[in-house]
Amino acid sequence: MRKSSRQIASPRPRSRNHTLASSAPPAVKIRTHDMLNPQERRFLEAAEMGDRPTLAACLEQIASPRPRSRNHTLASSAPPAVKIRTHDMLNPQERRFLEAAEMGDRPTLAACLEQIIEIRRNGENHCIEKILQKNILPLNVNAVDSMGRTAIEIAVDNENNEIVELLLQQENIHIGNALLCAIREGNLCVYRTVEMLVNHPSITKDMLGDGWAHYIESTEAASNEYSSDISPVILAAHLNQFEILQMLLSKDARIEKPHKHWCVCEVCDRERNTDSLHHSLKRINTYMALASPAWMSLTRFAHF
Structure with a gap:
């Protein structure tokens, strides 16, 4: 017997349960508050309270995840971790200090630094007793804000030479x-800011060139924007800052020509084995600086 067109167009459902199951939306798994880990609870509570420093600290862990294992391949080639105190880890005195640097508040900044000046003048033991009596927390002049900037970096960004x-x-x-x-x-x-920074006793002529990477590693003051091979003289050459580059050259800052790419000396061999990508980028950045118009015009001949 031939089936009618009505029967073909309207097939018979298999079962009532099958119809309901096929039309129902997929189940959504919802994690309740008691299923969250402590870090997730802290993150959500900070968002609820509008606590930006705590929120930034939680997000920082996402941006810099911990390696899966100690022997992980990436962990072996990664540079040593830099310990950075985030804004929520600062004591009230350090927060006040960084806020004063941001606002250009010289009197408040001087008041914060008075503790360090007094230690230098009267000795550490005398000042520790005084600090404990007044319940004043110690001040770290190299403390960083939530963006990883120190007070002197904030002052430079704001072009506040007085600070x-x-x-x-x-x-x-x-x-x-x-x-x-x-x-x-x-x-x-x-230009005056660069001059003051370059003339500081802690900056030597070697640090302006090849010694910059060692200085950055020793002070744990790595840049968030530039790799350690970008020294002041290389950056000035990249940006064709003629006046600044001329000042750095007057301080005997130099750019050393890289070794040949097939060089098998101890230094090149160690850099290639440690981090071949960084070794290659260092060579590229150096050649870019040597080929810049500013460098070539301020030196007698191109170093090729």
Whole structure:
């Protein structure tokens, strides 16, 4: 017997349960509050309260995840971790200090630094007793804010030479990325800033060139924007900052020509085995600096 067109167009459902199952939306798995781990609870509570520093600290762990294992391939080639104190880890005195640097509040900044000046003048033991009596927490002049900037970097970004000059009077100040920030700006206003930073006793002529990477590693002041092989003189050459590059050359800053790519000396062999990508980028950045118009015009001949 031939089936009618009505029977073909409207097939018979297999079962009632099958019809309901096929039309129902897929189940959504919802994690309740008691199923969250402590870090997720802290993250959501910070979002609810509008606590930006805590939220930034939680997100920082996502941006910099921990390696899967100690012997993981990436862990072996990665550079040593830099210990950075995030904004929520700062004590109230350090937060006040960084906020004063951001706002250009020189009196407040000077008041924060008075503790360090007094230690230098009267000795550490005398000042520790005084600090404990007043319940004042110690101040780290190299503390960083939630963006990873120190007070001197903030002052350089704001082109506040008065604050920069005040901070440079501190003996244990780490200039680090502040010098690269000043060179990056490159206008006439920051020329004086670069001059002050370069003339600081902690900066030697070797640090302006090939010794920059060692200085960055020793002070744990790595740049968030540039790799350790980008020294002040290389950055100035890349950006064709003629005036700044001329000043650095007057301080005997030099760019050493890389070895041949087939070189098998101890230094090249170690760099290739440690991090071949960084070794190649270092060579490229150096050749770019040597080929820049600013470098070639300010030196007698191109170093090729």
